[in-house]
Amino acid sequence: MVISRRRRGGSSRPGKAWSLEGVKAKEEAGMEKVNIGTNPFLLPMPMVIVGTCIGERPNFMAVGWASRVNVRPAIMSVAIGRHATAEAILKTGEFSINIPSVDLVPQTDIVGMVSGSEFDKSGLFEVFFGSLGKAPMIRQCPVTMECKVIRDVELPMDRLFIGEVKGVWSEERFLSGGSPDIEKVRPFCLTMPDNRYWSVGPAVGRAWHDGIGLKDRLPRLP
């Protein structure tokens, strides 16, 4: 491991001191580490559509900030700004996460552009419900899940809703071995700030498998 000078002695050039060996050459090659501010966007962000009920009306919103957060029970998180969707989740304690395929790019995009407080977005999709009464799901989405809020965390601009998954819905045609098959589901991702949607490309490896050859290189700790 090459440790940075800053780490050892506190260089005034954070992010640069690592390249003690040949910093010049790396600078010339554009390989110098540069600070690009504090506004990262994790790439790629999986695009989902969050479903809620505003009163009796199903409402949908495109969300790029969703993640699994617990193994068992399955728990998901979605980060949502001060939108009608956040109000609805606070009122009902329920929401759905719908995974759209690339065929639904325009529909996903528009539900991220207009507010459920101004427009009725329910007509864009065929709606179905599972076990929860206020977590409307989208039939056109290959994989959908209904979530019950177990925690919510207020952040400076957004609110993080943490919901236990009460049911996951799909169709046989999207499954392989009983699980959703990404090549059949064909989800897509969002990148910002260039604001583009991306398909999923070819497989590049097997998890919990491709790294095993490196294990011998790792010193075992005393």
Place this chain on the structure above:
Amino acid sequence: MVISRRRRGGSSRPGKAWSLEGVKAKEEAGMEKVNIGTNPFLLPMPMVIVGTCIGERPNFMAVGWASRVNVRPAIMSVAIGRHATAEAILKTGEFSINIPSVDLVPQTDIVGMVSGSEFDKSGLFEVFFGSLGKAPMIRQCPVTMECKVIRDVELPMDRLFIGEVKGVWSEERFLSGGSPDIEKVRPFCLTMPDNRYWSVGPAVGRAWHDGIGLKDRLPRLP
């Protein structure tokens, strides 16, 4: 909007009642909604490597459950099980998020397979530090960020660490217009339970743009 019978009257066939028109045909075509349990994995999950310090030793762990959670300031979340990495974050209050390219699949994979309490994983990478003293970053990763914990949420099996981004680091060769360019960064995603890594494919649309044509179809609310 086609609303499900369950929604209206409480059908005993959740996820089926939506298809009032021609449920038979859809069943035959394998288009019937089926409940596949409660163990979804959001597809695709962006793969990152979380960096921490165990004492003075940099440690790294592959994480698939990371997300942006707040706009300004930039705040990220990572969900981590009962691992050495979680202990380290609890002790130091700092961590890094490193975005590996497809060239780093094996290295990413192995740091997700062995524990930092048994093995010294620091030698796999060239390490540098930014403004935080306990958030080691990986020079080989095209985009890295250093985070300071502002909140952590204990969940049944995992702990969700919420960290404010204090600095993002990259190299000119990975940027376009000052921001990371996904086609230059070449990140990859994880799917479970098939445990495969996937590259990012061709662009399929423009966000906040491709849906605008559907706006006229949305009834404006009174």
